[in-house]
Amino acid sequence: MDYLEYLLDPEHWDLAVNGNIPSLVLEHLYYTVLTLIIASLIAIPVGLYIGHTGKFSFVAINAGNAGRSLPTLGLIILLVTVIGFGLLPVVIALVILAIPPILTSTYAGLRAINPASVDAAKGMGMRPIEILFRVEIPIALPLILSGLRSATLQVVSTATVASYVGLGGLGRLLVDGLALNQYDRVIAGAVVVALLAIILDLIASGLQRLVVSPGVSGRALTRTSNKPPSSSVEPASATAG
Amino acid sequence: MIDYITGNREIIWTAFQEHLYLALIPVILAIIISLPLGYIAVRYKKLYYPLVNISSILYAIPSLALFLLLPPIIGTGVLSPLNIIIALTVYSVALMVRVVADGLNSVDPAITQAATAMGYRRVKRLLRVELPIALPVMLAGLRVATVANVSIVSVGALIGVGGLGALFLRGLQLDYLAPIYVGIILSVLLAATCDIIIVFVQRRFTPWVRAGGRA
Numbered sequence: 001m002d003y004l005e006y007l008l009d010p011e012h013w014d015l016a017v018n019g020n021i022p023s024l025v026l027e028h029l030y031y032t033v034l035t036l037i038i039a040s041l042i043a044i045p046v047g048l049y050i051g052h053t054g055k056f057s058f059v060a061i062n063a064g065n066a067g068r069s070l071p072t073l074g075l076i077i078l079l080v081t082v083i084g085f086g087l088l089p090v091v092i093a094l095v096i097l098a099i100p101p102i103l104t105s106t107y108a109g110l111r112a113i114n115p116a117s118v119d120a121a122k123g124m125g126m127r128p129i130e131i132l133f134r135v136e137i138p139i140a141l142p143l144i145l146s147g148l149r150s151a152t153l154q155v156v157s158t159a160t161v162a163s164y165v166g167l168g169g170l171g172r173l174l175v176d177g178l179a180l181n182q183y184d185r186v187i188a189g190a191v192v193v194a195l196l197a198i199i200l201d202l203i204a205s206g207l208q209r210l211v212v213s214p215g216v217s218g219r220a221l222t223r224t225s226n227k228p229p230s231s232s233v234e235p236a237s238a239t240a241g
Numbered sequence: 242m243i244d245y246i247t248g249n250r251e252i253i254w255t256a257f258q259e260h261l262y263l264a265l266i267p268v269i270l271a272i273i274i275s276l277p278l279g280y281i282a283v284r285y286k287k288l289y290y291p292l293v294n295i296s297s298i299l300y301a302i303p304s305l306a307l308f309l310l311l312p313p314i315i316g317t318g319v320l321s322p323l324n325i326i327i328a329l330t331v332y333s334v335a336l337m338v339r340v341v342a343d344g345l346n347s348v349d350p351a352i353t354q355a356a357t358a359m360g361y362r363r364v365k366r367l368l369r370v371e372l373p374i375a376l377p378v379m380l381a382g383l384r385v386a387t388v389a390n391v392s393i394v395s396v397g398a399l400i401g402v403g404g405l406g407a408l409f410l411r412g413l414q415l416d417y418l419a420p421i422y423v424g425i426i427l428s429v430l431l432a433a434t435c436d437i438i439i440v441f442v443q444r445r446f447t448p449w450v451r452a453g454g455r456a
Contacts, residue, residue, distance in 0.1 A: 071406070071425060077413045081412060081418055161305050164399055190306035
């Protein structure tokens with residue numbers, strides 16, 4: 001199995017050496033986290049605004065499909081050709097690709113809330129801002145996280161492709177390995193980046209289950225006579241429209 | 242850009258055709274594979290979570306990694322278009338299995354019981370009652386899979402088979418924006434056209450959804 005030579009060579013796992021597998025994993029994670037933070041700072045407030053007010057909802061509904069139809073490689077190369085090589089054009093491309101899933105699911109999360117819950121909050125005298133932060137966001141959180149989860153996968157995958165225009169991270173092993181005809185290096189990169197994506201996805205799905213509001217999951221209702229309210233926040237697998 | 246298009250009509254057309262078949266053959270294969278798998282996940286409930294979990298793991302693998310992991314596993318050449326077709330089929334099946342299963346699960350048991358009482362056996366009931374009712378959900382999933390495929394194909398250009406993706410690489414090498422614009426526009430148009438066709442199919446074959454008599 002000479003395919004696995006590079007991957008299994010302990011020298012390539014030495015923590016001290018730059019350009020080794022562990023440092024590439026860290027670099028990949030750095031790009032991923034950086035992109036997700038920027039994208040969330042843009043997409044979550046916009047999604048909350050659209051979902052809360054119902055204004056401009058066509059933007060949120062169509063963002064998902066529009067984002068999916070953009071060819072990732074084309075977007076990266078377009079920005080690199082216009083701006084020049086470097087971290088900036090790639091991060092902009094990654095942010096553009098990460099915004100639609102987060103925006104769409106934040107919106108969908110708010111829309112899926114039973115209006116009775118919002119009415120009840122109003123009846124209790126909550127102000128709009130309180131309703132948003134103490135009722136709507138907690139109930140919508142699992143769906144918001146599902147958007148972050150798809151965005152994470154998208155970013156990890158696209159960051160790999162972006163190594164073609166010079167970005168670091170695990171894509172380096174794939175791109176350099178291909179250029180040098182070192183197939184075992186390619187396989188090492190592919191295996192590690194696949195595992196990274198799978199692990200991040202598992203963490204996200206665990207988190208998603210963890211943050212279901214106690215009022216929705218029924219965890220808060222300890223008395224046996226109380227039935228948990230039927231959950232209205234089943235993750236929407238596809239955007240309507 | 243007009244100069245580029247008139248001067249390179251042949252190249253663009255070939256790239257477009259390659260893009261079309263690389264993106265759509267997997268969709269057709271995925272329909273054929275995911276229908277029985279989704280049915281099995283519903284019929285044998287124990288298999289639902291294993292199938293859905295395996296699907297979501299496969300779906301998480303980055304596209305470039307999957308393209309390059311397939312050759313040693315299935316014995317294709319590194320530059321073979323089969324890698325792209327099989328990888329996209331894997332993604333589409335991973336997405337569709339869950340959608341088919343959830344679609345079939347969404348059929349109201351009262352409806353299946355009524356069909357049984359009317360004398361429908363299992364296979365006929367599946368074909369005439371359950372599948373049509375699940376169709377809108379399944380087609381929504383198909384839209385997502387198709388649009389995603391059209392977009393991912395261009396990544397294949399990095400290993401030599403990428404339809405319109407080849408135009409992106411050409412633009413990067415020549416520092417020339419025209420081929421990049423043409424590639425992006427054609428790719429987005431192709432995705433939008435496929436999407437519209439599926440929506441049309443859904444309206445044509447599930448008229449009851451629009452009529453308001455939701456199943």
